[in-house]
Amino acid sequence: SGRLLGLLQNALATKSDDLLKEFLRQMAASELLLPPELLPEALEVADVDLREMLLPLLGERGRWLSQFNTEWQWVSVGVAQLSSTNRDGLKQRWDEGAFSERRQVLLSVRRGDPALGREWLAETLDGEKAEHRARLLQVLLEALSPADEPLLESRLDDRSEQVRAVAADLLARLPDSALAARMRQRATEMFMAETAGPLGELKKLVCNAPEAIDKSWQRDAVPLKPPPGRGKRAVWLESVISRVPPSEWTRRFAAEPRQLIEAIADDDFWLPTLSGWTAATVLFAPGDAESARWLGPLWNAWQVVDARQRGKQRTTDHHQQLRALLSAMDREQAEACVRPLLGEMATDTGVESLAFLSLLPKPWSETLASDYLRQAREVLARHSDNRAFQWASSLQTAARCIPPSVIPLALEEWHVADSRNWHNQAAEREVERFMEALRMRQTFYDELQVEFS
Numbered sequence: 001s002g003r004l005l006g007l008l009q010n011a012l013a014t015k016s017d018d019l020l021k022e023f024l025r026q027m028a029a030s031e032l033l034l035p036p037e038l039l040p041e042a043l044e045v046a047d048v049d050l051r052e053m054l055l056p057l058l059g060e061r062g063r064w065l066s067q068f069n070t071e072w073q074w075v076s077v078g079v080a081q082l083s084s085t086n087r088d089g090l091k092q093r094w095d096e097g098a099f100s101e102r103r104q105v106l107l108s109v110r111r112g113d114p115a116l117g118r119e120w121l122a123e124t125l126d127g128e129k130a131e132h133r134a135r136l137l138q139v140l141l142e143a144l145s146p147a148d149e150p151l152l153e154s155r156l157d158d159r160s161e162q163v164r165a166v167a168a169d170l171l172a173r174l175p176d177s178a179l180a181a182r183m184r185q186r187a188t189e190m191f192m193a194e195t196a197g198p199l200g201e202l203k204k205l206v207c208n209a210p211e212a213i214d215k216s217w218q219r220d221a222v223p224l225k226p227p228p229g230r231g232k233r234a235v236w237l238e239s240v241i242s243r244v245p246p247s248e249w250t251r252r253f254a255a256e257p258r259q260l261i262e263a264i265a266d267d268d269f270w271l272p273t274l275s276g277w278t279a280a281t282v283l284f285a286p287g288d289a290e291s292a293r294w295l296g297p298l299w300n301a302w303q304v305v306d307a308r309q310r311g312k313q314r315t316t317d318h319h320q321q322l323r324a325l326l327s328a329m330d331r332e333q334a335e336a337c338v339r340p341l342l343g344e345m346a347t348d349t350g351v352e353s354l355a356f357l358s359l360l361p362k363p364w365s366e367t368l369a370s371d372y373l374r375q376a377r378e379v380l381a382r383h384s385d386n387r388a389f390q391w392a393s394s395l396q397t398a399a400r401c402i403p404p405s406v407i408p409l410a411l412e413e414w415h416v417a418d419s420r421n422w423h424n425q426a427a428e429r430e431v432e433r434f435m436e437a438l439r440m441r442q443t444f445y446d447e448l449q450v451e452f453s
Contacts (some may be wrong), residue, residue, distance in 0.1 A: 001447055007440060008038055017050065019400065019441070020050065025053065026444070033057055034057045043058075043062070043075065048111075051074055055075065074108060090105050090109055093105050094109075102136075118147070133155075137152075137163060138166055140152065148170070164220075168221035186217070190209065190210070190237060191205055191208070191249075192205070202259055205253075207267045209237040210237065211233060222240060233269070235272070241273065242279035243283070246290075247290035261301050278302070278321050278325060279324070282324045282325065282328045296333065302322050319353070323356065326360070331360065331365070335368045338356045339368055339371060341356070343375065345375070346378070346387065347387070357372070357397050357398070369403055373402075376395065376398070384417045388423050389426050395433070396430065396434065396437070404445050410434075416431060
């Protein structure tokens with residue numbers, strides 16, 4: 001329909017990726033194709049993830065049209081094995097394109113032919129700027145395999161600390177890599193268990209943080225000089241254990257994550273240990289179910305740390321640790337962690353936790369969305385301060401995350417506290433933007449119904 005076409009055109013033109021992805025997912029589920037008028041705009045999309053979502057929606061007409069522009073060759077490439085013709089076209093864009101386009105090309109090639117992508121990268125990496133070397137090397141996470149180890153190991157000799165860190169993180173994900181073995185060996189020497197009782201139950205973990213490091217550690221992306229405000233022993237400890245799967249510790253000490261976290265709590269190095277375990281859990285949880293079991297216990301531990309520090313000068317960004325953990329959780333676990341905090345977010349001291357909402361997988365559950373709306377309405381109706389403004393600002397996240405079934409509830413009338421101060425005027429504008437975005441989504445779903453009526 002014309003309205004459906006207009007919504008898709010607007011999402012493409014304004015680069016509203018979240019909205020566009022939602023529309024494309026629903027169209028694919030409904031087995032609809034893109035309107036013919038939209039095909040040229042859709043074929044110009046550069047984002048690899050959007051391209052993959054667009055492929056099944058282009059239809060025969062879109063595939064036919066794509067052959068008339070070399071920039072649209074991605075359609076024939078798809079995610080399949082690259083033909084020599086496709087390879088030549090992409091190689092030219094890899095050699096001559098702007099950096100952002102070259103990175104997208106590398107990702108496309110890596111998905112279709114991992115070995116070819118690695119070969120192209122190896123040929124040009126030395127001539128790239130340090131920042132570009134790091135970002136291009138990160139593409140090897142796509143289809144990462146032991147075949148990538150020689151290239152990654154060679155980048156541990158890179159001039160750039162950033163590049164060495166990327167290489168080390170990727171090598172750590174390869175359990176049989178030489179770097180993974182080196183990190184496990186170093187980490188093993190850093191902790192000693194004190195046990196008690198006839199069964200030898202874990203009572204305490206004692207951390208022996210390194211007092212000096214040699215060049216082999218530095219080569220493996222352990223920084224010689226700590227950042228300002230950090231002790232070098234803490235940074236060295238954290239850097240090593242952040243690249244060791246947390247499942248190693250549960251196996252070695254025959255203890256649950258919660259027990260290990262409690263066992264280190266009285267040690268002088270408990271905070272960097274907690275930080276290192278957190279980074280490692282985020283790194284390894286996606287591919288290691290045993291490491292993923294640490295997500296919940298670490299969340300609870302950082303919540304306790306954060307509560308102790310509230311109102312004081314924070315020495316560590318505890319919220320950053322919590323945000324990192326959330327980003328690695330599935331929707332059910334993430335919502336179970338955040339939902340109990342909604343009431344706290346409505347207070348002066350808890351409002352910064354609103355940042356967690358944007359990290360939850362989309363769409364939210366009906367339960368979370370309903371609870372959020374109830375709390376948001378209450379805050380905006382009662383308060384005329386910064387907390388009201390922060391909650392109003394969070395509506396833009398909610399507009400993308402509320403599930404279709406809850407949109408009618410969200411579109412019911414809103415009341416903003418009767419005040420002419422800056423906070424409330426800004427809140428009123430945010431509410432209107434929220435309603436406009438939801439009306440657009442509602443119209444899209446209404447139009448889908450029309451297509452099938």
